[in-house]
Amino acid sequence: xxxxxxxxxxxxxxxxxxxxxxxxxxxxxxxxxxxxxxxxxxxxxxxxxxxxxxxxxxxxxxxxxxxxxxxxxxxxxxxxxxxxxxxxxxxxxxxxxxxxxxxxxxxxxxxxxxxxxxxxxxxxxxxxxxxxxxxxxxxxxxxxxxxxxxxxxxxxxxxxxxxxxxxxxxxxxxxxxxxxxxxxxxxxxxxxxxxxxxxxxxxxxxxxxxxxxxxxxxxxxxxxxxxxxxxxxxxxxxxxxxxxxxxxxxxxxxxxxxxxxxxxxxxxxxxxxxxxxxxxxxxxxxxxxxxxxxxxxxxxxxxxxxxxxxxxxxxxxxxxxxxxxxxxxxxxxxxxxxxxxxxxxxxxxxxxxxxxxxxxxxxxxxxxxxxxxxxxxxxxxxxxxxxxxxxxxxxxxxxxxxxxxxxxxxxxxxxxxxxxxxxxxxxxxxxxxxxxxxxxxxxxxxxxxxxxxxxxxxxxxxxxxxxxxxxxxxxxxxxxxxxxxxxxxxxxxxxxxxxxxxxxxxxxxxxxxxxxxxxxxx
Amino acid sequence: xxxxxxxxxxxxxxxxxxxxxxxxxxxxxxxxxxxxxxxxxxxxxxxxxxxxxxxxxxxxxxxxxxxxxxxxxxxxxxxxxxxxxxxxxxxxxxxxxxxxxxxxxxxxxxxxxxxxxxxxxxxxxxxxxxxxxxxxxxxxxxxxxxxxxxxxxxxxxxxx
Numbered sequence: 001x002x003x004x005x006x007x008x009x010x011x012x013x014x015x016x017x018x019x020x021x022x023x024x025x026x027x028x029x030x031x032x033x034x035x036x037x038x039x040x041x042x043x044x045x046x047x048x049x050x051x052x053x054x055x056x057x058x059x060x061x062x063x064x065x066x067x068x069x070x071x072x073x074x075x076x077x078x079x080x081x082x083x084x085x086x087x088x089x090x091x092x093x094x095x096x097x098x099x100x101x102x103x104x105x106x107x108x109x110x111x112x113x114x115x116x117x118x119x120x121x122x123x124x125x126x127x128x129x130x131x132x133x134x135x136x137x138x139x140x141x142x143x144x145x146x147x148x149x150x151x152x153x154x155x156x157x158x159x160x161x162x163x164x165x166x167x168x169x170x171x172x173x174x175x176x177x178x179x180x181x182x183x184x185x186x187x188x189x190x191x192x193x194x195x196x197x198x199x200x201x202x203x204x205x206x207x208x209x210x211x212x213x214x215x216x217x218x219x220x221x222x223x224x225x226x227x228x229x230x231x232x233x234x235x236x237x238x239x240x241x242x243x244x245x246x247x248x249x250x251x252x253x254x255x256x257x258x259x260x261x262x263x264x265x266x267x268x269x270x271x272x273x274x275x276x277x278x279x280x281x282x283x284x285x286x287x288x289x290x291x292x293x294x295x296x297x298x299x300x301x302x303x304x305x306x307x308x309x310x311x312x313x314x315x316x317x318x319x320x321x322x323x324x325x326x327x328x329x330x331x332x333x334x335x336x337x338x339x340x341x342x343x344x345x346x347x348x349x350x351x352x353x354x355x356x357x358x359x360x361x362x363x364x365x366x367x368x369x370x371x372x373x374x375x376x377x378x379x380x381x382x383x384x385x386x387x388x389x390x391x392x393x394x395x396x397x398x399x400x401x402x403x404x405x406x407x408x409x410x411x412x413x414x415x416x417x418x419x420x421x422x423x424x425x426x427x428x429x430x431x432x433x434x435x436x437x438x439x440x441x442x443x444x445x446x447x448x449x450x451x452x453x454x455x456x457x458x459x460x461x462x463x464x465x466x467x468x469x470x471x472x473x474x475x476x477x478x479x480x481x482x483x484x485x486x487x488x489x490x491x492x493x494x495x496x497x498x499x500x501x502x503x504x505x506x507x508x509x510x511x512x513x514x515x516x517x518x519x520x521x522x
Numbered sequence: 523x524x525x526x527x528x529x530x531x532x533x534x535x536x537x538x539x540x541x542x543x544x545x546x547x548x549x550x551x552x553x554x555x556x557x558x559x560x561x562x563x564x565x566x567x568x569x570x571x572x573x574x575x576x577x578x579x580x581x582x583x584x585x586x587x588x589x590x591x592x593x594x595x596x597x598x599x600x601x602x603x604x605x606x607x608x609x610x611x612x613x614x615x616x617x618x619x620x621x622x623x624x625x626x627x628x629x630x631x632x633x634x635x636x637x638x639x640x641x642x643x644x645x646x647x648x649x650x651x652x653x654x655x656x657x658x659x660x661x662x663x664x665x666x667x668x669x670x671x672x673x674x675x676x677x678x679x680x681x682x
Contacts, residue, residue, distance in 0.1 A: 032655065037644050041652040061656040088654060096654060109656035129656075133599070154603050287609065289619065359610035374603035377649070378612035385616065385648030441648065 005057040007080055007102040015057065018078040022060045022104075025070040030110070033058035042088070042105050044097035046387040048439055048447040048454075049474045054097040056083065059105035065229050069189040071106065072227070075506040076187070082106040083508050084227050086128030086160030089153065092390045092436075093164070094473035099510035106227065114138050115230060116206075122146055123180065123206045125232045128159045132372040139235075146235035147370030149173055154372030159231045163221050164470060167425050167432060169367040171324065172236050173274025174427050181206040181232030182217050187502035192226070206232035222470070223494070224508035225501045236370065239324040243334075243351060244365035248315030250346040255317055255406050256399035259424070259431075261340045262319070263397040266426055270333050273368055275321040277402075278423040282436065283318045284308055285421065286360050286378040298417040314360075315348070322368040379421065379436060387441040389450065389474075391457050393466040395424065395431040405433050408460055413437075416453040432469055458482070473510075480513025495520065585672050593669020596662055600653065601628065601670075616649055629673035636667035643667075 006015050023031040032038045042056050060082075062068045075082050083103040088096030096105055112129030117139065124135060124146075132150035135158050139146055149168035151161045162175040172178045182194045195211035196204040209215070220226050249258055258277055265271045281300070294304040309315060319341070323330035341347045355361035363375035380386035391409070395401045402424060410420040418437065425432040435457070439450045454475065461468065462482045471479045483490055494514045498505075505516025597605075604613035605628045618626035625631055640663050646652040658666060 029659075030656070035655075038655045041644055041654040043652075045646060046651060059654075059656075088656075089651075091651060095651065107654065107656045109654065133603070155600075286612075357609070363610055372603075373610070374612060375610040377604065378610070378615050380649040381612060381616050381619065385620075387649065 005055055005102050007057055007104065008100070010078065010080060010102075014078055015080070018074055018080050019058060021074045021077075022058075022071055025067050025074065026060055026062055030061040030063075031058065032060070042096045042107070044095045044473065046091045046095055046389075046441070047097075047472070047474065048387070048389055048437075048450045051097070053101055054094065054099065054473055055101045056098050056105045057102045059096075059107050061107040061110050063110045065183075065185060065191060068106075068108075068185050068227055068229060069191070072185065072187060072189050072506065075104075076504050079504055080104055080506060081509050082506055083511075084108065084224075086163070087131050087155060087157030089131070089155040089157065090160065090164060091153075092388050092472065093470065097473065099473045099476060099508070103509065108227075108229075111229065117142075117144060117146070117235075118206070119144055119146065121207055122237050123232055123234045124148075124158075125181065125206060125230055126158045127230060128157060128228065130158050131155050132158060132161075136370065136372050145238040147172075147238060148233075148235060148372070149175065149178070149370055150367060150372035152367060152376040154374055156372075158233060159228060162231060162233060163228055165221055166470070167274055167427070168370075169274050169276065169320075169364070170236055170322075170370050171272040171274070172234060173425075175233070176218075176221060178234040179217065179231060180209045180234060181230075182220065182228055183230035184220050184226035184228050186226045187504065187507050191229075194220075206234075219497060222512045224511040224514055225497055227507065240326050241324065241330050242369050243323040243330055244361075244368050245321060245323070245334075245337075246350045246355065246361055246364070247319040247321075247341045248313075248348045248350070249317040249319070249344050250309075250315050252316045252406070252410075253403065254315075254344055254346075255424075256403040257344050258317055258319060258341070258399075259397060259402040260399040261343065262426055265337060265340060266397060266428060270336055271321045271426075272324055273322050275319065275426045276364070276423050277426065278318045278320060279420060280305060280309055280314065280316045280318075281382070281419055281421045282379065282423050283314050283360055284312055285382040285438075286363065286375050287312065287358075289384070290382050290419070291384075299414045300419055312360075315346075320364045320368065322365075380438060382419075382421070382438050383440050385441055386438045388436050388438045389454065389472050390470075391435040391437060391454060391461075391468065392470055393433050393461045393468050395433045395466065397426060397429060397431055402431065402433070404464065405461075405466065408464065409433070409435050409457065412457055412460060413453065416449055416456075418449065418453055476510060476513045585668075585675060589665050590669055590672060593665040593667075594673070596658065596666040597629070597669055597673075600658060601666075604650070605629070613650060620648070628670050632674060634671050636664070636671050639667040639670050640664070 006012060019031055019033055042059050043051050044054050045051060060071055062071055081103045083098030084106045085096045086108045088107060088109060098105060108128035110129055111127040113127045114130055114135060115125040117124045126135065132148055133154040135148045147170055149170045149172040151166050151168055162179050165176050167173050167175060181197050184192045186192060194217045196202060196208050198211060220228055290300060293308045294300045323333055338349060352365055359375055363373050366373050380388060393405060395405050413420045421438055422433065422435045425434060437450050439446045458478055467482055468479050480491065498514055499517050502516060505518050509516050509519055604611055607614060607627045614626045643653050643658060643663055
């Protein structure tokens with residue numbers, strides 16, 4: 001259990017004193033330590049690993065920037081490591097738990113104000129605690145014709161997902177690309193506005209990203225150099241028309257031709273949104289479970305896969321995209337898209353009217369038009385009451401790249417008796433290849449298999465020249481270690497910034513493999 | 523009326539009971555304070571704020587329609603996307619597999635006790651993760667549990 005956990009190197013007396021001071025800042029209710037049930041709600045119970053290794057000692061939930069500053073002052077005084085989360089729902093990557101046991105979770109969920117929605121310029125400014133669900137409801141209740149771009153689960157945070165460089169599915173699906181304006185509290189308590197927000201009247205704070213001189217917003221993402229307390233995000237004006245579509249492809253190796261066909265359509269923006277090429281099981285698992293088609297051990301056999309595909313009228317790959325705009329534009333774009341994909345033997349085309357009552361199509365159609373939902377979470381039903389950890393290497397938008405990644409990831413999974421559950425999220429010039437490793441949450445042996453498999457996948461990807469874009473707490477050191485060109489030059493830049501901005505090492509030690517000096521020396 | 527705790531849950535509740543802390547949590551989150559460090563604010567709101575919390579539903583009194591409506595709001599905010607009826611709701615899908623289709627929709631179940639609902643929200647169960655007090659306070663959780671348990675007895679049992 002997490003009771004009586006202490007930050008590393010901090011005495012019980014000093015920690016008690018620090019907690020008392022933090023209670024004085026946030027009030028008794030919002031320093032969570034003695035209530036074991038409350039404290040356990042911060043643990044990463046989704047992890048395949050040892051959750052004691054990421055158990056927090058306490059959590060503190062400030063309501064505003066002033067309280068954040070005061071908490072940082074206490075942390076500096078006592079050298080208490082904090083771990084910042086926004087909505088804390090980053091499951092598969094660690095949830096609300098810290099990288100290192102004993103950190104105090106700096107829980108920003110209570111900072112949940114939507115500071116501004118600007119209809120004229122189509123943006124919102126949010127605090128860290130605002131979820132996609134909350135932003136969507138805010139816009140809907142006011143009949144504001146702007147779309148957010150949700151991550152697949154509605155409970156994800158707008159700011160946190162962007163700061164972790166997550167993706168969505170509308171034309172604004174590359175979240176950090178549509179970020180503009182940031183307020184950050186540094187470890188020493190200084191509040192910084194980035195870019196145009198630092199000018200006297202800041203009239204373009206959320207319209208022009210870069211300001212003058214060095215542009216620093218990027219260094220506060222997937223990092224531990226500050227606490228982001230506000231962020232501007234551009235919102236997509238509702239287009240005059242919207243038509244989601246799906247194209248199914250029968251064979252596994254079709255991924256080569258699909259990807260070659262997608263590249264020019266994406267680069268030219270004929271497909272404007274963050275489209276997806278979804279593998280068979282990913283597509284099926286929001287509706288059916290493995291046991292309905294196969295009750296044996298190990299990987300689902302091909303015969304069962306084909307039966308499932310036929311029953312659900314889906315392919316080994318299922319491409320999702322959407323048309324946006326006035327009818328003539330959508331009609332014209334569809335001609336080009338359909339002609340392209342028709343080159344793949346067996347390609348079948350579907351619009352919403354063809355997939356009525358199909359939960360998989362429905363949730364994709366919602367996501368591509370900015371309606372948050374939780375349907376994709378149903379994948380965790382695949383094996384029973386499940387959990388997941390994601391392996392996500394970047395791929396070029398090439399048939400060779402996609403096929404090579406698919407083959408080695410599928411074959412490696414199969415060696416471990418694990419089904420390939422994957423999709424390619426297609427950006428402008430890249431693909432996030434997300435492999436969802438679903439496991440039984442109550443099966444320790446299965447968790448060990450998943451952990452071993454994950455290590456092998458990272459090593460194989462590295463040997464083939466692929467790097468991951470984001471990872472779970474347990475693999476941050478390993479993944480950051482693969483970004484090691486020129487004697488860790490990039491890592492050394494990060495460490496220099498860390499030491500300069502946070503010399504006491506109080507902010508999220510170990511995030512993305514960035515450790516404060518005292519931890520590097522230890 | 524609040525139903526008695528069904529015997530099949532007693533052992534589960536007993537097993538979790540050691541995790542029930544005595545810490546308070548009687549206040550809903552304060553509504554939208556002005557930020558001292560954000561001079562560029564133009565509008566404010568607190569999307570998750572619950573205005574007031576009545577204990578009636580949690581103390582076994584007659585169903586309080588005001589508390590039910592507050593509970594319904596919390597349910598819609600945090601629970602409905604997974605637990606509403608119909609396809610595409612992962613919690614309903616899981617419960618249909620674990621129990622049966624007739625017991626898969628939380629708001630129509632007749633076998634839930636408030637303490638059990640509260641334990642599951644705070645601890646998680648199966649594929650469902652725990653919810654933190656910064657998301658749902660103890661006071662809000664009382665009202666939520668009351669709503670879920672009594673939803674089937676009230677006119678306001680649709681979560682749309």
